[in-house]
Amino acid sequence: MSRINVMQPWFGEEETAAVAEVLASGWVAQGPRVAAFERAFAAHQEADHAVAVSSCTAGLHLALLVAGVGAGDDVVLPSFSFIATANAATYLGARPVFADVDPVTGNVTAETVAEVLTRDTRAVVVVDQGGVPVDLDPVRRLCDPQGIVVVEDAACAAGSTYRGRPAGAGAEIAAWSFHPRKLLTTGEGGMVTTSRPEWAERVARLREHAMSVSAAERHASVLAPAEQYPEVGFNYRMTDLQAAVGLVQLGRLDEMVARRRALAEGYAKALEEVDGLRLVADPPHGTTNFQSCWVEVEEEFPLSRDELLVHLARADISARRGIMAAHRQPAYRYRYGGGLPLPGTERLTDQTLILPLHHQLSESDQARVVEALCRAGRAR
Incomplete structure (x- = not known):
């Protein structure tokens, strides 16, 4: 048997050709492909402005910065997220205040956010966990x-x-990831989208050391104008090599989503008869891309979550534990300091796992995964 991977990016000859074209051009750093990717991504996501950056973490950092977050502020965010969500607030000297999540969707709600707002709250970060869209309007x-x-x-x-x-279309500002675990990938990389032109302009400046003159402007001039640095900036640029891949990937996105949704539907139908496994599904307010196809292992299932992971591994099937809880990590345990209980977060962190789901997953591979899950359901 061959190993079944939990995730795998989907590349083709088009990405190879796009990178080769950039290499032949001689312009491999941030340049015309980055600008084209920004325009295309903004159009696809119905965003007013888009600014490419080196990662989603960089994007979150800059989004909070231009939103006015600073030292001494509180930022409400879910513990049930990758550590970068909390890190971005910490970079600015702000205090992460952890909100619980809905145990069905894995996302914060207006109610869980309201429970932990403080008089020092400057921003709230909501997460579309695993691709499940957060209910943004009430927040x-x-x-x-x-x-x-x-x-x-x-x-x-x-x-x-x-x-x-x-x-993200209804957000005042949002940050995106193009890490290989995401549908649309550029290897590493991210994007900031916003409805506010002044925020977009400042993010674009800050990602490039806060220089008053961009690299493109300097390159276009025989005698480059002298730049100034009105504030402390960062090196958060995306390269044209990455953007060239991103442009091709963006053209594949709708096909990727359709394929992943079909695979998720296959899992859902096959697991209907297996007691104790609850598969993530679309919320009432939107549709998920199934970036992560996670399943909750409930108490009536014969195996625990960790036992099920071992069972799958023995069948050469790669699955992963569900999303982490930042408040349990050493970096934040002392910062958390015993806020409100987070029962939804801890339940999902302890009881969920991520099933294999990617564009290249074959019907026979999915059948192997389903058969292994059904066997586990009869384990005791």
Whole structure:
């Protein structure tokens, strides 16, 4: 038997040709392909402005910075997320305040956010966990009148929809990931989208050391103008090599989403008769791209989550534990300091696993996974 991978990026000859064209051009750093990728991504996601960056973590950092978050502020965010969500607030000297999540969707809600707002809350970060779109509108109705900026961590959400529009379209500012575990990948890389032109302009400047003159402007001049640095910036640039891949991947996105949704539907139908396994599904307010196809191992299932992972591994099937809980990690355990209990977060962190799901997953491979899950359901 060959190993079944939990995730795998989908590349073709088009990506290879796009990279070769950039190499032949001699312009491999941030340049015309990055600008083209920004325009195409903004159009696809129905965003007013898009600025490419080196990672989603960099995007979150800059999004919070331009939103006015600084030292001493509180930033409400889910513990049930990759550690980068909390790290971005910490980079700015702000205090992460952990909100619980809905145990069905894995996302924060207006109710869980309201429970932990403080008088020092400057921003709230909502996450489209695993591609499941967060119910953004109620959170904004809660926060906007209080002057609290809502940042959407849409790292996993390219190809998901919210109330009939692309995920992130209703956000004042959002950050995206193009890591290989995401549908649309550039190897590493990210994007910031925003409805506010002044924020987009500042993000674009800050990603390039806050230089007053861009690299493109300097290159276009025989005698380059002298640049100034009005504030401390960062090296958060994307390269044209990455953007060239991103442009091809963006053209594949709709096909990738359709394929993943079909595979997820196959899992759902096959597992209907297996008691104790609950597969993630579309929420009432949108559709998921199934960036992560996670399943909750409930108490009536014969094996625990960790026992099921071992069972799958013995069948040469690679699965992964579900999303981490940041408040349990050493870096944040002392910062968390015993806030409100997070029962939804801890339940999902302890009881979920991610099943293999990617574009190249064959019907026979999926049948192997399903058969192994059904065998586990009869284990005792």
